[in-house]
Amino acid sequence: MLDDENQDQSNQKISFESLDILIGKWKDGTFSEIIDDWKWIFSYSKRYKGAIAFYTILGIFSTSMGLVGSVASKYMIDIITGYQMSKLWIMIVITLGSAFFSMTIGNVIGRISTKLSIYINNDIQADIFDKIIDADWMEISQYSNGDVLNRFNSDVSTISGNAISWLPTIIIAVYDFIATFVVIWH
Numbered sequence: 001m002l003d004d005e006n007q008d009q010s011n012q013k014i015s016f017e018s019l020d021i022l023i024g025k026w027k028d029g030t031f032s033e034i035i036d037d038w039k040w041i042f043s044y045s046k047r048y049k050g051a052i053a054f055y056t057i058l059g060i061f062s063t064s065m066g067l068v069g070s071v072a073s074k075y076m077i078d079i080i081t082g083y084q085m086s087k088l089w090i091m092i093v094i095t096l097g098s099a100f101f102s103m104t105i106g107n108v109i110g111r112i113s114t115k116l117s118i119y120i121n122n123d124i125q126a127d128i129f130d131k132i133i134d135a136d137w138m139e140i141s142q143y144s145n146g147d148v149l150n151r152f153n154s155d156v157s158t159i160s161g162n163a164i165s166w167l168p169t170i171i172i173a174v175y176d177f178i179a180t181f182v183v184i185w186h
Helices: 002-028 030-047 049-081 085-134 145-185
Strands: none
Touching: 030 049, 030 085, 030 145, 049 085, 049 145, 085 145
16 A cells, blocks of 8 residues: 555656656746747748648648559459459559559659758858858857868758758648548548
8 A cells, every 4th residue: 555655656756857857948948949940940941832832732642642552452452352354454554553643743752852952951051151151250169160060061951851841741641641541441
């Protein structure tokens, strides 16, 4: 009985420790820094909203074509097991067409995403370069050259990738989940 009470108190203590950690992060400004970072990334996303919308539409179309191929495969199996050979050619054409469109759209999405990422990466690097040129060189010299170069290359690449992919990835994943559920339900 005492062990259960001690266990409950220990669990409550752990729960309150987690809450204390979160409150501490809130007070020290960690959450506000994260929100500020995402606002900054979102400012770049807003510049390319047309391309992001196009990327999202292509992603949804590609997902739809993949699901059409899955449904067509199901019907093809039904046709083969039911010996309805007259409908087999239609299902083969639909399955192959769906696979072809899905692969083509996937490649187009990859190409567009890469081009956008390079363009945004160059745009962000130009912004940061302008800020470095205007910065106080004595303050920058406090950091190692490798650290400044890493910030200029790696961090900018990460931000440019996030700027164009985070919203379409969320939308496409939600659509894929819902559409897959509907196909399975069907």
